[in-house]
Amino acid sequence: MSINRIAIYHLETLLWIDRLGTFSAAAERLNTTQPAVSARMRELEQRLGSSLFRRDGRGMSLTPAGRKLVRDCEPLLRDMEQALLGSGGFAEASGVVRIGAGEIAAASCLPAFVAAMKADMPHVGLEIEIDLTANLIQQLLTGRTDMAFAAGPVAHPALRTSPIGPVALVWLASPRVASAFGDGGGASVPIWSLASHSPIHGRMREAIAAARVAQKSLNLCNNARMMIDIAKAHGGVGIFPEPMVRAEMARGALVELAGMPALAPIEFHVAMRVVDTEPVLLRLFDEASRLRVAQIDTGQ
Template identity: 60%
Template sequence: MSINRIAFYHLETLLWIARLGTFAAAAARLNTTQPAISARVRELESHLGTALFRREGRAMALTPAGRELVRESEPLWARFQGVLMGCSDISGATGIIRIGAGEIAAASCLPGFVAQLGHDLPHVSLEVDIALTVDLIQQLASGRTDIAFAAGRIAHPMLRTAPIGSVDLLWLASPSTVRNMDAAHTPIWSLTNLSPLYRIMKEAIAASDLADCPLNLCNNVRTMIDIVLEGGGIGIFPHPMVRQPIASGRLVPVPDAPAMPPVEFQVAMRAAESDPLVLAIFDRASRLDLRAGAAA
């Protein structure tokens, strides 16, 4: 057993394969190639004198020895990274952080947050993915995403969350639609049932005088805004995404529309997360205040 030849990158590679599930995903995360990942695994297995993975169909699964090494190495790796970060200013941190966000969260808080991260952590690369909340939860739990911003309350045993404020929902239409509104024929646009906002919108519509209007569904808020701007009906929109058309008068409130509860937002990460950089960024994100538009 040639333990003295084991390098930190061997353990880093092993831990990312264990977290992400495939050599290809680990290669993407570590900004290298799949053959390079395979070579690192072969080197590590050769140095240890034991197999760490076995093939199961097209997938690679950890052997009992591999699982034990991962279990024992994870806290050591996290501690090592913490020591390195503690010995230097966090502004010198390096790595790739993957941030996921729902469309509304992306418009509400992500631009300013990401811009400030880029300023404070110039050597950290950010990969931002806009996705549905259900997909964000899966990506977080599997380790493909480090931190996610999402609408609604996230309840998942593998995730740690923090509230970051709420956003108002508004009934809006173009001025011409409001002037010619017909409670039986004017369509209402809502997000689909894949969105955590669907239930809120559905209940609000049912309680309004517009309950008999045709209901159209769309999975993209910006597309709905464009349709309503063109006179295509009534929409229920998050305030941060419609500030400009409201200010210009291109969208106006729908008369006598019922009030709607604000939508809560949360930031989430894996409950078992131990990477010091991810923890530091999550702590910063958890201090966001959407109503204030700045860190608390």
């Protein structure tokens, strides 16, 4: 065994393969290539003198020796990271953190959170991706993102979650469309909803059924901001997250429709993988857990 030739990056790579399940996912997380990850693992096996992976056709799994090495080395690397942060503090932390968020979080609590994080950890790079909840959770589980701000219930044994509050939903239209809608012209007014894999879409379907609005009037859009602009241009009625339309309602550009079915709020959560124990990610998750998604930073 050539233990003096084993580097930290060999062990870090092994841990990310175990966490994410594939060499390609580990390569993406470590900002390298799959051939480089494969080469590191070949070197590690050669220097340890034992096989760490079992090849099953196209699949791959850890051998008992590989699982033992992961179990033994994970706390050692975590302690090393904490020791290094202890000497320099989080202000000296580095790396890249990938954050996924829905439009509602992006328009409310996320900007202030990102600004505060950059002030505390100026050397940590950020990659932020805006997407729908179903995609955010999938990206989180596959390791493409490290943390997600997602709508709806987030329940998965591989994820650690914390609630960050509800967001109210409101029926809105421009004053002109609202007046026509109230005068009995609802059958001819377009109804707008987010795409079918959005939690708001489910609320919309239930509300349309309760309001007896013609299903043929329903139109879909995968961008809430576009829906808001369509409603402001007198293009129809929609159900919107209140934080995103607060300014339009204050100006009177959009008004609430009277007599429409009540809408249950959408709960939001911040989530990260249970297996991620890096101090920087745990610190960010702790800070994110204190957020309230319905609050908007107005100090701009």
